Amino acid sequence: MATIEQEIQAPVLHGALQLNGIDHVELYVGNAYQAAHFYRAVFGFRPVARAGLETGVRDRMSVVLEQGDVRLVLTSGIAPESEIARHAALHGDGVKDVAFTVDDVEAAFETAVRRGAHGLSEPRVHEDAHGRVLRATIAAPGDTVHSFVERRGYGGAFLPGFDPILGAPATVSTGITEVDHVAVSMEQGELDRWIDFYTDVLGFHQSHHEMVWTKHSAMNSKVVEDASGKVKFPIVEPAQNAEKSQVQEYLNFNRGAGAQHVAFLTPDIRRSVRAIRDNGVNFLKVPPTYYEVLEERVGHLGPEMMAELQELGILVDRDDDGRLMQIFSEPVGSRPTMFIELIERQGALGFGSGNIKALFEAVEREQERRGTI
Numbered sequence: 001m002a003t004i005e006q007e008i009q010a011p012v013l014h015g016a017l018q019l020n021g022i023d024h025v026e027l028y029v030g031n032a033y034q035a036a037h038f039y040r041a042v043f044g045f046r047p048v049a050r051a052g053l054e055t056g057v058r059d060r061m062s063v064v065l066e067q068g069d070v071r072l073v074l075t076s077g078i079a080p081e082s083e084i085a086r087h088a089a090l091h092g093d094g095v096k097d098v099a100f101t102v103d104d105v106e107a108a109f110e111t112a113v114r115r116g117a118h119g120l121s122e123p124r125v126h127e128d129a130h131g132r133v134l135r136a137t138i139a140a141p142g143d144t145v146h147s148f149v150e151r152r153g154y155g156g157a158f159l160p161g162f163d164p165i166l167g168a169p170a171t172v173s174t175g176i177t178e179v180d181h182v183a184v185s186m187e188q189g190e191l192d193r194w195i196d197f198y199t200d201v202l203g204f205h206q207s208h209h210e211m212v213w214t215k216h217s218a219m220n221s222k223v224v225e226d227a228s229g230k231v232k233f234p235i236v237e238p239a240q241n242a243e244k245s246q247v248q249e250y251l252n253f254n255r256g257a258g259a260q261h262v263a264f265l266t267p268d269i270r271r272s273v274r275a276i277r278d279n280g281v282n283f284l285k286v287p288p289t290y291y292e293v294l295e296e297r298v299g300h301l302g303p304e305m306m307a308e309l310q311e312l313g314i315l316v317d318r319d320d321d322g323r324l325m326q327i328f329s330e331p332v333g334s335r336p337t338m339f340i341e342l343i344e345r346q347g348a349l350g351f352g353s354g355n356i357k358a359l360f361e362a363v364e365r366e367q368e369r370r371g372t373i
Contacts, residue, residue: 016203142257322347
């Protein structure tokens with residue numbers, strides 16, 4: 001395995017869109033009601049709002065769940081011919097919209113379109129007794145999108161058309177606090193075009209560049225983030241002649257580019273992993289040899305910590321700013337596409353480049369089990 005990793009000094013940005021972070025992540029799924037139960041019971045998200053026929057929304061059902069500062073929206077189509085149902089049938093359950101909170105939707109949308117974004121929905125006012133929300137949408141990689149959301153002090157449960165969920169079953173938090181990043185996979189040769197989209201259109205900057213080779217896998221990866229560092233997108237493409245790579249497997253089963261995983265931040269990854277594992281999620285298995293040289297690479301951890309990390313399968317990496325711990329779930333749907341990452345940052349700003357080999361080896365073992373490698 002070979003890795004080339006480069007951290008890039010952030011430039012001074014003059015044309016960045018003013019994003020205030022991720023407002024919500026919307027997933028299109030086959031059955032929003034059942035998916036909501038899964039994310040509540042397994043990952044500890046609390047149902048807070050819903051929309052559907054009973055709230056006057058005729059084409060979809062949506063359930064909003066929250067944990068910490070994370071807001072997930074799970075949406076399914078009501079009619080089989082709906083765009084939502086077609087999306088879920090083509091791609092499987094997965095991310096449709098990574099929406100940004102902004103102070104001025106009209107300015108954000110106009111600027112993005114003027115710089116080359118494909119506008120899908122112009123700024124529109126949504127209003128009810130709780131106030132007004134402005135929203136607009138632009139295209140993103142594959143069939144995903146980015147919405148701009150301006151809340152203007154809106155006091156409702158989520159958006160107009162949503163009712164609060166009262167009397168939901170008790171939910172036990174797993175310690176998730178916020179979205180750390182959303183990783184995107186795309187076809188070979190498309191990486192630089194979308195890096196240019198995020199830098200030239202949205203005013204992000206490129207912070208990392210990495211190329212990785214293993215026996216079966218090869219990928220090229222770059223990371224873009226906004227000026228505040230709140231919004232981060234690692235974007236990967238399979239390298240040439242990497243037909244069996246885990247990135248290509250995702251593209252094959254997703255039928256094109258999309259969000260390969262969502263990474264959730266936690267202040268105590270060991271507690272979070274135990275809780276989520278006990279709720280029924282499997283995490284990728286890490287070879288025991290990984291831990292034999294771990295302290296040589298990241299510094300002293302101590303025998304008790306080492307034993308716990310190995311028992312849970314948690315990976316550790318270090319950069320100039322500190323240490324991070326991370327772990328990756330198996331796919332959370334029926335297809336080997338979207339999965340979940342948990343990450344605890346102890347000062348580190350990177351994405352675990354030192355763990356790429358262990359991750360790829362773990363994924364390749366799963367591919368061998370599925371017969372796709």
